Amino acid sequence: MFYRESGDFKKTYQDDSQTFPIKFDRRRYYVVMAIAFLVLPMFMTDYFANAMMIPFLVWAIAALGLNILVGYCGQLSLGTGGFMAVGAYATYKLMTSFPGMDMFSVVLLSGFVTALVGMIFGLPSLRIKGFYLAVATLAAQFFLVWLLNKVPWFYNYSASGQITAPERSIFGIIITGPHASPITGYLFCLILAVGLAWVARNLTRGRLGRSWMAIRDMDIAAEIIGVNPLMAKLSAFAVSSFFVGVAGSLFFSVYLGAAEVTEAFSINVSFAVLFMVIIGGLGSIFGSFVGAAFMVLMPVLLKNILVGGFGWPTDLAAHLEFIIVGALIVIFLIVEPHGLAQMARVLKEKLRLWPFPH
Amino acid sequence: MSIQNTTADQQHNPAVLLDLKHISLSFGGVKAITDISFDIYEGEVRAIIGPNGAGKSSMLNVINGFYHPQQGEIWFDGKHRQAMKPYEIAYQGIARTFQNIALFKGMSVLDNIMTGRFTHMSKNLFWQALWKGPAEQEEIANRELVEHVIDFLEIQAIRKTPVGRLPYGLQKRVELGRALAAQPKLLLLDEPMAGMNVEEKEDMCRFILDVNDTFGTTIALIEHDMGVVMDISDRVVVLDYGRKIGDGNPDDVRNDQTVIDAYLGVSH
Ligand SMILES: Nc1ncnc2c1ncn2[C@@H]1O[C@H](COP(=O)(O)OP(=O)(O)O)[C@@H](O)[C@H]1O
Numbered sequence: 080m081f082y083r084e085s086g087d088f089k090k091t092y093q094d095d096s097q098t099f100p101i102k103f104d105r106r107r108y109y110v111v112m113a114i115a116f117l118v119l120p121m122f123m124t125d126y127f128a129n130a131m132m133i134p135f136l137v138w139a140i141a142a143l144g145l146n147i148l149v150g151y152c153g154q155l156s157l158g159t160g161g162f163m164a165v166g167a168y169a170t171y172k173l174m175t176s177f178p179g180m181d182m183f184s185v186v187l188l189s190g191f192v193t194a195l196v197g198m199i200f201g202l203p204s205l206r207i208k209g210f211y212l213a214v215a216t217l218a219a220q221f222f223l224v225w226l227l228n229k230v231p232w233f234y235n236y237s238a239s240g241q242i243t244a245p246e247r248s249i250f251g252i253i254i255t256g257p258h259a260s261p262i263t264g265y266l267f268c269l270i271l272a273v274g275l276a277w278v279a280r281n282l283t284r285g286r287l288g289r290s291w292m293a294i295r296d297m298d299i300a301a302e303i304i305g306v307n308p309l310m311a312k313l314s315a316f317a318v319s320s321f322f323v324g325v326a327g328s329l330f331f332s333v334y335l336g337a338a339e340v341t342e343a344f345s346i347n348v349s350f351a352v353l354f355m356v357i358i359g360g361l362g363s364i365f366g367s368f369v370g371a372a373f374m375v376l377m378p379v380l381l382k383n384i385l386v387g388g389f390g391w392p393t394d395l396a397a398h399l400e401f402i403i404v405g406a407l408i409v410i411f412l413i414v415e416p417h418g419l420a421q422m423a424r425v426l427k428e429k430l431r432l433w434p435f436p437h
Numbered sequence: 438m439s440i441q442n443t444t445a446d447q448q449h450n451p452a453v454l455l456d457l458k459h460i461s462l463s464f465g466g467v468k469a470i471t472d473i474s475f476d477i478y479e480g481e482v483r484a485i486i487g488p489n490g491a492g493k494s495s496m497l498n499v500i501n502g503f504y505h506p507q508q509g510e511i512w513f514d515g516k517h518r519q520a521m522k523p524y525e526i527a528y529q530g531i532a533r534t535f536q537n538i539a540l541f542k543g544m545s546v547l548d549n550i551m552t553g554r555f556t557h558m559s560k561n562l563f564w565q566a567l568w569k570g571p572a573e574q575e576e577i578a579n580r581e582l583v584e585h586v587i588d589f590l591e592i593q594a595i596r597k598t599p600v601g602r603l604p605y606g607l608q609k610r611v612e613l614g615r616a617l618a619a620q621p622k623l624l625l626l627d628e629p630m631a632g633m634n635v636e637e638k639e640d641m642c643r644f645i646l647d648v649n650d651t652f653g654t655t656i657a658l659i660e661h662d663m664g665v666v667m668d669i670s671d672r673v674v675v676l677d678y679g680r681k682i683g684d685g686n687p688d689d690v691r692n693d694q695t696v697i698d699a700y701l702g703v704s705h
């Protein structure tokens with residue numbers, strides 16, 4: 080019975096609504112943070128940072144954003160790739176137009192630009208729901224990619240149609256460009272991911288988050304309680320797009336370094352992030368991280384086992400990866416629609432009783 | 438605790454909280470409500486009864502702004518009310534429960550009732566994102582009030598339970614809690630006791646009367662059980678086929694021949 084909540088009484092409502100009400104969870108959270116900020120940067124190889132940790136953090140931010148929209152507010156979106164592209168191109172334009180701007184400002188401003196765009200494309204959600212809204216956001220996906228590809232101003236008239244991240248820094252530490260160290264890139268993404276997860280947690284536990292969930296669960300009842308559906312949905316689109324825009328910004332500037340919109344931000348990206356949210360758990364912040372970890376780490380793991388271990392050809396391993404991801408999504412939708420986060424929750428409930436099951 | 442702000446001491450010359458004048462509502466060719474007028478006094482329990490399809494729920498939907506009547510005037514709190522969205526009407530102080538439970542299934546009991554505080558909370562996105570400071574203070578202040586509602590309804594033990602897991606009777610109670618948390622001037626209850634067993638009905642009656650007594654909340658209630666209606670309501674309005682066929686004290690209404698005919702006509 081090492082995992083318990085009995086005897087851990089809350090004396091104030093403040094204590095009762097904290098993020099990790101159980102002491103054990105709180106300690107584990109501090110340990111994870113210490114490892115992420117202090118231990119990993121000391122021992123991490125560049126390959127590990129570049130191939131696993133940076134993409135994991137970037138996709139986690141995107142998944143957080145989509146989860147706010149789909150999981151908390153119940154508005155299905157297939158436009159994530161397009162919104163990430165907006166974040167990436169906003170970053171490129173900001174970096175090239177204002178060379179002196181520090182990277183934090185660049186990334187956050189890109190998030191705000193994406194939030195604006197997201198709100199515009201969120202307007203149809205007032206009239207249409209579910210499947211039809213998904214189709215409307217799909218239109219956003221194709222339109223945004225088309226626009227960013229079609230108008231040369233967005234990529235500064237470069238002949239290749241590519242955008243390339245110049246070297247930019249913060250407090251003299253290089254974050255982007257060819258001379259940036261993967262470890263600093265990792266730390267930069269980590270700070271943003273942790274900060275944004277904290278913001279997501281705050282937004283979802285208060286008045287605004289309840290208005291999102293109310294709209295998701297029963298929009299009629301939400302309205303009679305005073306929730307303006309337009310405000311609730313547009314704020315969800317705005318916040319969600321902000322997160323997705325930040326993810327797109329980091330994906331381009333820190334992870335890829337150079338990008339071409341039709342390749343880097345295609346519809347596949349939209350689906351990948353949606354899968355992360357479903358696998359991790361709709362309406363769960365922790366789940367967004369788990370889902371991202373799963374989608375980033377599993378291919379690497381499979382590749383190492385199949386190609387490295389069994390000596391399979393790479394393309395065969397890649398195909399198998401598709402099959403496994405597809406099968407897992409189907410399994411999750413059937414067995415545990417609330418994703419890995421819910422599985423963890425169930426496990427916790429069992430642990431709480433262990434070793435006496437009743 | 439003070440969940441209410443209106444007073445109900447004027448028994449002799451009661452103030453009118455809601456006045457419905459010549460309301461008519463139709464859906465395409467279907468006339469749901471035809472030229473109905475009645476009023477609700479401040480502090481009373483007003484029952485709306487009538488057979489199925491009489492237009493009772495439609496009447497509540499008119500009052501809280503879901504339906505916009507083609508004809509008629511609505512006066513609330515002494516003012517002629519223009520056409521408004523339901524969420525604007527919530528800010529005026531009207532809350533309700535639904536005939537078919539309309540709780541937020543994915544949320545806990547506590548969150549459902551906290552959502553009822555929506556109109557009383559105002560911290561914007563920026564403060565919410567920071568949490569520490571004004572947003573948290575507002576949350577705690579409102580949580581205290583919600584805990585009073587939870588105590589009042591005797592649902593302390595299920596505070597953190599997702600509402601989807603609760604039995605029907607408790608869900609109805611939570612829905613009442615959500616409406617109460619809004620501290621409404623006017624509380625609309627659409628068949629709060631439908632589908633309950635005798636014990637649950639007694640509990641619900643007690644809660645409704647307590648709300649009315651302790652906080653002076655004005656209540657309009659739709660109910661089928663005539664026994665319940667006679668017990669708890671101050672005045673009764675009777676609808677049939679979208680028309681008003683009776684209005685007055687429970688005793689007068691019960692002995693009214695038109696009302697008796699309407700009820701007998703339906704149940705036999
Ligand atoms: N949204 C709607 N569209 C069409 N007809 C409706 C609608 N709402 C109610 N009605 C009709 O109005 C009449 C009254 O319904 P209702 O108010 O639900 O009755 P009650 O609550 O008294 O049982 C019924 O004939 C019903 O079919």
Ligand SMILES: [Mg+2]
Pocket residue numbers: 493494495536
């Ligand atoms: Mg009805």
